Amino acid sequence: MPETKKSSVFSQKICRFCNDDQSKVYIDFYDIKALKPLISERGKIVPSRISGNCAKCQRILTRAIKKARNIALLPFAVEH
Amino acid sequence: MRSYQSVLILKPDIDEARVAEALEKIGEFIKSNGGACLKIENWGKKRLAYRVKKNRFGIYLNLYHTLDSAKVSDLENKFKLYDLVIKYMVVRLEDDELERALGKESSIEEEEEASVKSAGKASVKVDDDDEKEEDS
Numbered sequence: 001m002p003e004t005k006k007s008s009v010f011s012q013k014i015c016r017f018c019n020d021d022q023s024k025v026y027i028d029f030y031d032i033k034a035l036k037p038l039i040s041e042r043g044k045i046v047p048s049r050i051s052g053n054c055a056k057c058q059r060i061l062t063r064a065i066k067k068a069r070n071i072a073l074l075p076f077a078v079e080h
Numbered sequence: 081m082r083s084y085q086s087v088l089i090l091k092p093d094i095d096e097a098r099v100a101e102a103l104e105k106i107g108e109f110i111k112s113n114g115g116a117c118l119k120i121e122n123w124g125k126k127r128l129a130y131r132v133k134k135n136r137f138g139i140y141l142n143l144y145h146t147l148d149s150a151k152v153s154d155l156e157n158k159f160k161l162y163d164l165v166i167k168y169m170v171v172r173l174e175d176d177e178l179e180r181a182l183g184k185e186s187s188i189e190e191e192e193e194a195s196v197k198s199a200g201k202a203s204v205k206v207d208d209d210d211e212k213e214e215d216s
Binding site for chain 2: 029030
């Protein structure tokens with residue numbers, strides 16, 4: 001079943017960037033290992049309601065992804 | 081004076097001497113305009129996520145430097161006219177971001193070394209398998 005598969009990938013509704021000690025969150029645009037799982041197959045940004053990220057981290061994340069796209073580290077759209 | 085991070089993509093088919101030459105040229109330009117190169121990283125040849133000027137690969141360079149805010153447009157113009165550079169991005173860094181970038185040891189290089197090691201191990205394993213097959 002596709003639904004259970006999806007929920008297994010993003011099962012926990014916990015922000016994956018927030019720290020326990022409330023310190024400032026940094027997401028580097030060149031850290032592709034951290035960004036890749038939050039990109040869909042077509043190259044779209046996964047919405048926070050699916051990934052479970054908090055709103056603040058999601059904003060930082062989208063900025064990082066858009067920078068990475070500009071410098072060809074991540075695709076704008078997947079080529080065919 | 082502000083701090084910036086410049087990411088450059090050079091043509092994939094040039095040798096290391098020309099990469100060093102390009103780095104020197106850019107470093108000189110930054111110095112002559114009152115800036116300072118703080119950290120230089122060479123990320124090596126990487127596959128691009130999309131084609132840039134018909135290239136599928138590119139050599140990534142990453143520079144942390146300071147520069148007068150008025151000279152940034154000059155620097156970008158320099159990158160634009162430099163024939164080895166196929167794509168560039170200059171990002172302004174806040175003070176805490178710069179400190180974090182300089183404090184952090186180049187983790188990407190470490191990761192690459194680790195991946196090379198694991199690749200070496202994998203190939204060794206493959207060799208073992210072949211031998212076993214021959215034995216059996």
